[in-house]
Amino acid sequence: MPGMVHIEQLGVAVGEFRLRDLTLDTAEHEYFVVLGPTGAGKTVLLECIAGLIRPDRGRVLLGGKDVTDLPPEQRRVGYLPQDYALFPHLTVRENLGFGLMVQKRQSEIPAKLEHYASLLGIGHLLDRLPDRLSGGEKQRVALGRALAVDPGIMLLDEPLSALDVATRERIGDELRRIHDRTGITTIHISHNFAETLRLADRVALVRDGQLVQVGTPEEIMRQPQSRFAAEFVRSENILAGVAAGTRIRVGETVLTSTASATGPVCVTIRPDDVEALTTAAADAFRATVVGIEARGDGYALHTQGVLPLTAFVSRSEYRRQQFEPGCSVWLRLPLAAVNVFAAGGDEPANHPNGDQAA
Amino acid sequence: MSTRPRSLPAADRMFRTVFGGTLGLAVLVIVGILGGMAAYVDWPRYVRWAVTTPDGHAFLAQVWWSVRLSFVTSIAATFLALVVAIPAAYALSRFRYPFPLVVDTILDLPIVLPPLVAGVALLTVMRYWLGPLFDSLGIQIHYTARGIVIAQLFIAAPFAVRAIKAAFDDISPRYEEVSRTLGCTPFQAFYHVGLPLARHGILAGTIMTWARAVSEFGPILIFCTASEKTAVLPIRVFLFNSAGDVAGGVVTSVILILMAAAALLGFKLLGGSRLSL
Incomplete structure (x- = not known):
């Protein structure tokens, strides 16, 4: 399986950044996003896979082959650094053909140039120098340069972070389209969960050089398994409770979950799963709106009642129901929205009746 | 308003x-x-004297010999300095090595040493340590043009290392890293990426290294003595002044100043003023 990546007990320290016995697997043809805050060691991980950093411990296997001791040029990886690093002294054409030239595969250059210029829409840029390209154009050229040498896997280091919001979404979709066309296993580094949701087949959440959780974007978003994960994906409603089977006591309230647990737990509920109504409903909690916060595509209602909860409402819903600070609301929590995980060292310190969710 | x-x-x-x-x-x-x-010099009169009188012709021949000797030795020294300095500067810029402060200090020593000490060191090593070896090969070093090249090289090479290291420091190692993932060996990454990207800085460093070599005086005086055979331009200035020919010294000095000014201009036009020298 040429595109499979297996990282085993990887440990390395580079300046302030380190990886601590990180183990990870990607499937062939997968678009895999490594997600985490700045300083989590994501780039170090990518550079270990590319062979630019030698790990102190552990192994890197690409396509089942142990490449830990191989130099970068023998690993068949395509690497797209955050700043693209297009060779400034070479034209776009020369940048695209560079890998084939040094690998003495000159005869392939014309066909590859035509193919990737067409796939990436950069045919009109071939004679330009990199300093005459926009951010998005640079990125496409860098991508073409990496793809032209037929890599077994692609490594993308925060490829969208230097772009403006509109370009970011368009280029993000392009990255996914190109991945789907080429089928090359891709590892993409990101600190942006929204970007991850758009692109990833699976996500590895990392923090301080350690793996926190692996799953589909939906799993990471709906079922975070630690307080860090819940906060990173902005679950916002993070409450401490005690579980007995599927029933969880949170303060004076009992919630029901689809998952079963025992003992001290954390409960997370995404604001967009909390249904806010201005009229009484039988299976809803009554609460008072204590704050309203405008967000990109709607409003967050911070409420206080038997539980301190934040609900998210769309702009149209907000206008229709006429929410305002001090008004009463009824909050309904669908069964599937209540996520539970065992309380560890990073469970919420606040009692649920405190100001936790505000 | x-x-x-x-x-x-x-x-x-x-x-x-x-x-x-x-x-x-x-x-x-x-x-x-x-x-x-x-x-100090009455230039029209001096030029007329140099062109029209036998003494003037002899003066011109002396200065012309010095210009040629200076060019040949300084260009040879600069070339040899680059052969050493380019890989050494790259290593200094890119590699981690033990005792960096010590290595850096040693490399800078010839630049800050009193020129007299550099000359004494060269003379001692070449005469007493390496002298017998060269003698057995029938090659004389000190008191010759070869000696001048070595004296210039001793000062110019560290200078070139410093200047070219600044050029490599200016370039993100990311370019070479990317080239490695595209199939380059370390040598290819250096040749295809590092070297061409640093070319302006290397050229600017080369000009300054040459300017340094061509103006070298102290070590040459000690190692090769001041004689007609070893009279590069600075030695020629010394010889004129020692003989009481102030005008000859001034004219030769002006030639040196013009050469230095041309080198500096070339250096700045190549963007070398951004490099720390």
């Missing part, structure tokens, strides 16, 4: 006057000293 001319606040005016005035003074001192020296 009348408009008042904008004037700077008093504190700003005072600040600009003091600092700008100091800058002007610094420029004036250099121009004054060099100009004052050049003004």
